[in-house]
Amino acid sequence: MSAHVAHPTDVPRVDGAPDQPGTRGMMTRLGWRSTRLPDVKLLMWVFLASDCMMFGALIGTYLAYHNRSLVPPFPIDVFDIPLTTVSSFVLLMSSFLMVLALHSLRIDDIPKFRLWTFGVALFGSIFLGFQVYEFVHFVNAGLSIHHNLFGTTFFVLTGTHGIHVAVGVLWLLGFLIQSYVRPTSSKDAVYLEIAGLYWHFVDIVWIVIFTVVYLVEFV
Amino acid sequence: MATTTHADHRVASQLLRRPTWTKGLGSWLTTVDHKRLGILYILTSFTFMGAASIEAFIMRLQLMRPGQQLVSPDTFNQLFTMHGVTMVFLAIMPLAIGFANYFVPLQIGARDLAFPRLNSFGYWVYAMGGLMIYTSFFLGGAPDIGWTGYAPNTSLSANPGLGVDFYAFGLFISGIGTTITALNLIVTIVNLRAPGMTFMRMPVFPWMILIMSFMIIFAFPPLTIAFLQVIIDRTFGSLFYVPAAGALPILWQHLFWIFGHPEVYIIILPAFGLISEMIPTFARKPLFGYPVMILASILIAFMGFAVWTHHMFTTGLGPVVNTAFSLTSFIIGIPTGVKIFNWLGTLWGGNIRFTTSLMYCLAFIVTFTLGGVTGIMVAMPPFDGQAHDTYFVVAHFHYVMGGGALLTFLGAVYYWFPKMTGKMLNEAVGKWAFAFVAVGFHMIFFPQHVAGLLGMPRRIQTYPAGIGLEIWNFMSTFGTFIMAVGLILVFGSVIYGLRKGRPAGNDPWDARTLEWATSSPPPYYNFDYQPVVNSIDAFWAEKYPESLHVERIDRSEGKKYEGSHGIHVPGQSWYPILASTAIIVGSYGLMYDNWVLAIICGFFFIFTIFGWAFEGVGGHHVHPELEGETA
Numbered sequence: 001m002s003a004h005v006a007h008p009t010d011v012p013r014v015d016g017a018p019d020q021p022g023t024r025g026m027m028t029r030l031g032w033r034s035t036r037l038p039d040v041k042l043l044m045w046v047f048l049a050s051d052c053m054m055f056g057a058l059i060g061t062y063l064a065y066h067n068r069s070l071v072p073p074f075p076i077d078v079f080d081i082p083l084t085t086v087s088s089f090v091l092l093m094s095s096f097l098m099v100l101a102l103h104s105l106r107i108d109d110i111p112k113f114r115l116w117t118f119g120v121a122l123f124g125s126i127f128l129g130f131q132v133y134e135f136v137h138f139v140n141a142g143l144s145i146h147h148n149l150f151g152t153t154f155f156v157l158t159g160t161h162g163i164h165v166a167v168g169v170l171w172l173l174g175f176l177i178q179s180y181v182r183p184t185s186s187k188d189a190v191y192l193e194i195a196g197l198y199w200h201f202v203d204i205v206w207i208v209i210f211t212v213v214y215l216v217e218f219v
Numbered sequence: 220m221a222t223t224t225h226a227d228h229r230v231a232s233q234l235l236r237r238p239t240w241t242k243g244l245g246s247w248l249t250t251v252d253h254k255r256l257g258i259l260y261i262l263t264s265f266t267f268m269g270a271a272s273i274e275a276f277i278m279r280l281q282l283m284r285p286g287q288q289l290v291s292p293d294t295f296n297q298l299f300t301m302h303g304v305t306m307v308f309l310a311i312m313p314l315a316i317g318f319a320n321y322f323v324p325l326q327i328g329a330r331d332l333a334f335p336r337l338n339s340f341g342y343w344v345y346a347m348g349g350l351m352i353y354t355s356f357f358l359g360g361a362p363d364i365g366w367t368g369y370a371p372n373t374s375l376s377a378n379p380g381l382g383v384d385f386y387a388f389g390l391f392i393s394g395i396g397t398t399i400t401a402l403n404l405i406v407t408i409v410n411l412r413a414p415g416m417t418f419m420r421m422p423v424f425p426w427m428i429l430i431m432s433f434m435i436i437f438a439f440p441p442l443t444i445a446f447l448q449v450i451i452d453r454t455f456g457s458l459f460y461v462p463a464a465g466a467l468p469i470l471w472q473h474l475f476w477i478f479g480h481p482e483v484y485i486i487i488l489p490a491f492g493l494i495s496e497m498i499p500t501f502a503r504k505p506l507f508g509y510p511v512m513i514l515a516s517i518l519i520a521f522m523g524f525a526v527w528t529h530h531m532f533t534t535g536l537g538p539v540v541n542t543a544f545s546l547t548s549f550i551i552g553i554p555t556g557v558k559i560f561n562w563l564g565t566l567w568g569g570n571i572r573f574t575t576s577l578m579y580c581l582a583f584i585v586t587f588t589l590g591g592v593t594g595i596m597v598a599m600p601p602f603d604g605q606a607h608d609t610y611f612v613v614a615h616f617h618y619v620m621g622g623g624a625l626l627t628f629l630g631a632v633y634y635w636f637p638k639m640t641g642k643m644l645n646e647a648v649g650k651w652a653f654a655f656v657a658v659g660f661h662m663i664f665f666p667q668h669v670a671g672l673l674g675m676p677r678r679i680q681t682y683p684a685g686i687g688l689e690i691w692n693f694m695s696t697f698g699t700f701i702m703a704v705g706l707i708l709v710f711g712s713v714i715y716g717l718r719k720g721r722p723a724g725n726d727p728w729d730a731r732t733l734e735w736a737t738s739s740p741p742p743y744y745n746f747d748y749q750p751v752v753n754s755i756d757a758f759w760a761e762k763y764p765e766s767l768h769v770e771r772i773d774r775s776e777g778k779k780y781e782g783s784h785g786i787h788v789p790g791q792s793w794y795p796i797l798a799s800t801a802i803i804v805g806s807y808g809l810m811y812d813n814w815v816l817a818i819i820c821g822f823f824f825i826f827t828i829f830g831w832a833f834e835g836v837g838g839h840h841v842h843p844e845l846e847g848e849t850a
Binding site: 025027029030031032033034035037039042043046047049050051053054056057058061064065068069070145146148149151152153155156170174178 | 329330333334398402403405406409410411412413414416436437438439440441443444445447448451455456457458459464465466467470474477749780786787825829832833836
């Protein structure tokens with residue numbers, strides 16, 4: 001029994017518990033589960049479905065107000081595509097490191113797991129650094145949340161995404177610190193997996209934002 | 220019964236000692252038991268419902284005669300806003316979630332929700348968010364913009380008081396709580412069904428709650444974003460709903476109704492589920508057309524996201540849009556109509572017992588059908604142009620939500636009170652109360668159709684004499700007195716039942732689903748055994764296997780599923796209530812521009828989340844013996 005019991009279903013099944021015909025359930029230490037999917041993973045998937053609607057509403061607002069700003073600066077005046085391309089690339093690569101981190105944890109390679117997890121958090125932080133730089137640059141160029149509709153919708157949309165990235169960074173750092181405090185092993189992989197699901201989702205949202213908000217301006 | 224505590228569930232890094240009270244205030248504040256949280260939800264939402272009813276009562280008194288000045292127009296605006304906000308967000312929907320909390324795990328043979336602490340968090344966020352809105356009455360005036368909060372009425376220039384801030388913050392926060400609880404319910408229903416309980420063996424109530432939860436997780440985020448936009452507009456000076464900067468106030472209507480129409484079905488689907496539990500029990504027949512019922516509900520859920528613009532027919536979106544959304548609104552009537560026939564088919568030829576619960580069900584069928592008919596009427600854009608923003612619409616949605624959901628929930632109180640308390644409610648008093656409620660309800664709302672067709676606009680503080688509205692408004696107000704008598708009788712009956720009700724036994728109604736298989740009230744671990752299911756109506760199958768043509772499953776069968784660990788019971792926790800307190804206090808900080816307080820609360824929130832994560836699920840295992848076994 002691991003010292004760290006968190007949520008059901010990564011817990012090994014109880015020996016001797018019969019499978020009921022017609023279901024694909026299993027007995028865990030925390031009770032019967034009617035699918036073989038861990039609770040936390042299911043929770044993360046439905047949360048992400050819900051989060052899609054949230055970003056949908058924000059992106060929808062951005063598009064509804066596109067080209068409706070009355071005063072400059074307009075998107076085309078402030079966007080710096082090469083810069084944002086670099087930060088997008090960093091964020092995409094963090095997803096790659098996330099895969100490596102999860103794989104390392106699954107094969108109980110804890111040093112590699114720590115290295116790659118730190119890498120993900122670092123790359124996420126670099127992305128956030130770029131975003132802070134960009135925000136400061138935009139504000140200096142006269143764009144702000146109360147200046148025009150572009151500023152309002154842009155800062156709230158990318159800001160919400162940035163908060164998502166920051167939450168992911170905190171989460172992964174928490175995971176990393178935990179691995180020094182108490183034993184961490186492949187049994188905990190499902191928790192890193194859901195952090196990964198979240199991370200990849202936030203990454204995909206950025207691809208949509210980068211395309212819809214930044215690139216389309218230059219078509 | 221033996222109990223084992225797992226010392227190894229305790230983690231050295233635990234910051235707050237895990238509470239273990241079983242009695243007293245602390246045990247309720249830190250509880251993660253779905254039954255206790257269900258009771259808290261139900262009591263809280265009935266309290267809010269009482270507040271909303273008093274608001275409605277004052278409004279009806281004000282409108283009883285033409286030209287009265289009982290309350291000022293400003294107060295009247297606050298009253299109808301708070302009535303709508305309270306009924307929709309703080310009373311009816313949480314009431315459904317309360318029943319779901321209590322009965323979904325029992326009906327699917329589970330021990331608790333999948334995430335007990337998250338469940339507690341959802342409750343505290345909802346309750347505190349609701350209380351927060353109500354503090355606005357004492358802090359400079361309640362919101363006065365209607366429950367729909369149309370832009371640009373919410374803008375700082377149009378509404379400089381704090382009322383709108385309370386509206387936006389309170390509903391933003393309680394909306395997050397609702398979404399979290401819905402996520403929790405989905406995982407529970409998908410993953411915690413008893414062995415053998417396939418989806419098509421699941422009772423209808425959990426089915427409806429599953430569909431409702433999916434609707435919540437897709438419908439609430441747009442609303443959350445809309446509230447966020449208003450909050451940022453008012454707190455940080457952004458321009459989302461400032462027309463002078465080029466903003467489109469109609470965007471608010473779209474975001475609001477993309478949530479708002481699914482919300483109607485979020486409210487009514489649990490009622491459908493409750494009706495589908497009560498009618499088969501009291502007709503002593505299986506539900507007629509169970510798979511069709513489920514399919515119809517799924518269709519309603521899909522179509523519910525494709526009709527929102529019918530709330531906006533008069534905003535000038537053009538004939539093509541209006542026609543399309545008119546058609547989808549007609550189509551959504553079809554699966555709803557199918558359900559009416561499901562219930563009638565269940566009653567047909569049944570061995571009917573006219574209990575109070577069944578009477579509420581029958582009243583529901585009639586009332587909801589009437590509400591559905593007026594719904595089809597206002598789904599026609601030419602008619603809607605006439606009826607829009609009149610009392611006809613008010614009557615329509617009260618027939619659907621009040622007559623639909625509220626009557627059902629009252630029936631459910633009579634149905635499930637014996638299970639929740641172990642005591643019966645007085646049936647004779649219940650039937651009198653029902654008569655007052657049903658007659659009062661129709662007397663309040665039926666005349667409003669006529670008043671609306673005569674042109675009486677909604678949300679109006681008074682009206683002149685001599686334009687034909689007197690009699691309809693007087694009847695409507697008179698009805699509130701009748702309904703109030705009924706509701707007071709229900710309240711008194713519940714108090715009396717709690718104190719002196721006669722013992723209910725485990726299964727007073729000879730019912731069909733698993734919650735009746737355990738004792739009344741159920742023990743904190745729900746079942747002494749792991750229920751194993753081989754048919755729909757699992758408890759009926761255990762009692763009368765021959766009538767469903769299935770083999771009887773012995774209760775000892777469940778022992779095979781328990782292993783040597785016994786039953787896991789999750790541990791109590793301080794973190795959910797602390798986290799929600801941080802959110803609420805931080806919101807006050809933001810509203811009053813007290814940044815220090817807001818930032819402290821932000822850090823405290825992060826602390827509680829980490830404490831929560833590192834605390835782990837904890838808990839202990841119990842080993843109850845089946846009757847007849849020796850310890």
